[in-house]
Amino acid sequence: MGALVAEYGVHSRAIREVLVALTDRSWTLADLVQTFAVPRRTVEEVLAALGPDLEPGDLPRIRVDRVAEYRRRFGADHLRATALADPLGPALAEAGDLLATVTRLRAAAPPPRRALDHVAATPETAVRRALWLDAHFDLAGGHLLCVGDHDLTALATCLLRPELTASVVDVDERLLAYIDRAAPAEGLAIRCLVGDLRFGLPPAATGRAELAFTDPPYTPDGVRLFLERALEGLTPKGRILLAYGFSERTPALGLAVQREFGELELAVEAQWPAFSRYVGAQAIGSASDLYLLRPTNKARRKASRGGRPTIYTHGEQSAEASGGVAADVASALVDAAAGPQRLPVLGSAPVPGELAAALAGTGELAGTGELAGERSLAALWTGGVPGPARAGAVAVDATADPGSWLLRILLAADARRVAVAVGNQHPDLGDAASQRALAELVAPKWALRFRRSTPGPTSALVEAVTVDEPADPGERLVRHVLDRAHGRLVNVWRDGLVAVAGLSKPAASTRVTTALPAGRAAPETDAAGARRGLAPEADASLMEIPRHRLAPLFAAIRASAAP
Template sequence: MAKVISEHGRPVHEVVLALGERGWTLADLVRTFAVPRRTVEEVLAALGEDLAPGEALRIRADRVPEYRQRFDRRTTGLADPLGPALAAVPDLLAEVTRVRASAPPPRRALDHVAATPETAVRRALWLDAHFDLDGAHLLCVGDHDLTAAATCLLRPTLTATVVDVDERLLAYIDSLGLGIRCVFGDLRFGLPAAAAGRAALAFTDPPYTPDGIGLFLERAIEGLTPGGRILLAYGYSPRTPALGLAVQRTFGELELAVQAQWPAFSRYDGAQAIGSASDLYLLLPTSKAHRKGRAKPTIYTHGEQSAEASSAAPAAVATALVAAAAGPDRLPVLGAAPTPGALRGPELSGERALGALWTGGVPGPARAGAVAVDASADPGSWLLRILLAVDARRLAVAVGNNHPDLADAAGQQALAELVAPKWALRFRRSTPGPTSAIVEAVAAPDPTDPGDRLVRHVLDRAHGRLTNVWRDALTTHTGRAKPEAAARVAEYLPAPAGIEADGTLMETPRHRLAPLIEAIRASAP
């Protein structure tokens, strides 16, 4: 025990004293005292036979007095500055707890570890205590913890925007009716334009890799107005300080000053390696704050997109993908992949970075040919966005065989119907092997139905501002003057208007696309 205490100090005292008061689970000890699981396990091992038998972890009653005398030497205890404020909002905590319980489950591949409902409320209270939230704009760069929802419940006059790659989360937040603006975006390919340069405050609890932290901070910088602040939740184990140092160096690289740091502010249901806790950093961008252009797809700590994983498809998949794109006419193929040089084949005529395709589509000359996209690392949301981004005669996309859009007939049908005015899809599962699949898309013929012509016009211009593209579709295909067409767009825009009002189709959450497409179709005379 002496060795454990000398290495870890006061936190070990707290754990030992708590074990003398009542029974605990290992997870509760880790989260309550923000001590890494490995350290708690060392404490338990050092206690040995002094632990009482049974499932609950506690010190034997006859041994408790000795441990209290030995470890209860605290002379100063710091009060929780948010304690009184938290106690004053029991209804808010109950509502956030209810909302959290119905939220989509965490996705391990996206490094989701759910913060406790109390943490979401504490974040809202902290923001309210330090900033004037009435009429302010908060950007959440990823928000699985529902920080935006908790803060808007506390301050309904706050404007909040959530940017996330998880379509389930965006649909859920939208369903809460809090007026939170939900924007789809994979931050590896940039911050959506609809969220750029708008917020005075940005909050992020990113993947805890140096590349993940750096990328999310870059996007937060892009989302701020001059003089804005960034709130970062980040934790590391005191057993591995080098990891923490690597992240803290990123602050300097991005010209971010650490204005304040609150240890163990956030608590989680999981992440026991770092004590189920993270610190809260208040970061102040300098006038030179900038982005470094991080675009690595492997920013996470788990799964196919982890820092240790390869983002390239196997050679057999890459070869089959290009052949599928070329099709029977052996069209020239423009390749796009996370890793340069990953695709190969005699039909390959050139390459375009996946991020460039995502944000800008296909160059004009390539639209007469085919496009092959390696999306083997697709987290589940890339396939639809690639179908929206690409304009060409043919398109082939490699994805995992368990991709949610391919897993069953219902998913395949839903995707096919969504893009039917633009593409005819063929799903080739288990191709060329059991873990991969290729989706082939052939450009649909020009529609004859007036409504479908409008939809096709919009789908072919997914990177343009939606209201402008829709207006231009009406002027092109119905002969309406621009003012009349703009008024018709405003009339048919789905209510309540969200990202559709000033964003692009690429940024519109998936759950809003079907109603939007129906509205576009209905706006035809």
């Protein structure tokens, strides 16, 4: 054991802390990693070096007859005497009720999704983040943007300081639905917006927040992308809080990420080592550092809106899995989009170029001129279909869909036909009820056909064909809104009432204001004119509104068309 400690030299303190802890009681390996923020491989080295000095059994502990020697030899008294007090310790000790509430909320939240690199932070971490923010900023009356929030940092911070408002942007619709239920139940002003950050920050979240918090995927591209979106969400004097960790064994990865700070013109104002603790992520010691980043005046010009589809470390959207759409899927997809009419097809994929071979090699599309070609999924998501292509068809490769793309594609695309390739286990295709729910949601615009296990066992195709404009005024008004999913909802709705119900613009505006779901029609405004406490329907587009709010929204739209 002495040889291992000597090998680490002045960096051996964490190893000594592990050794002394093992003289006190039995530990699980996961608890040792998380408590001391030591990588799993390092803990395993320590346990291997201890060998016969460990008690027999599954949970390691140093033998009783060796405890005194180990405590003396590795300086237990010195460790205790020189340990620094936790500056948040007193505040955390007084935050028992907050911790209990956050623990309850965390237990009821959706489980982590490995494909989105979710690793759950402990409830105590969420509370510590809130306490740290409250100790360093005047949160009352401020606005916090959480760029992804699986750890419920927005809930914890607003519970501590209810005068704070927050926006949460995430691609996980389950999480948004949960936060959107939990926040009003706790009396909190938290607005949820759906957005895949690879395609941009939702416009309704842009330029609103004084503080942005993010705990991104720990790839250099992932960290940079989430920081870029945080930048887009800030007011001119805003700050970014970043949770990021790397193993002591991989300093090159940490350097690659930290270089992104300079590339983005972000100054590091503070760094707190091992601030956040996680259930998992043992390779980095189940911990991450907290960075306080200050943008320079050039920072926003450095941010790019270009998509980075392979920001994750697992699943279909990881760098290792980014081989593009399979040839047989691309061929079947383009054929399904063209349909019996052999319509010209616009291809759309996460990365431009993936459908090019299928589009170029399909004889039926020859001579289609400007209608054939490609448009990235990011462009489709944020801007829809170019005008000339709306008389044709759209083929979309969404085989890497994390679960939220399919509906957004159907909202975004305006064409006679749309075909979307997804995984065969996509949540919207899992059973008849799931298929029916999606079909009913978009029924005023699309008739859907679900083709599972097509063209092979791992893929599926969803075909959408435009339906005739409904005769019922309420359904026609919903169709009007669906056809303009990128426009600001309240304006689109108002203009639809003018066209469908024959109202004047002022009367239509009044009806929209009173009909908005949950009665949250008018945004609160502070002395500086900044909007506070908005429901997503108040100033967002249909593309930004979480899925769980769409059915009640459409019901309100239908009802508003009545005389």
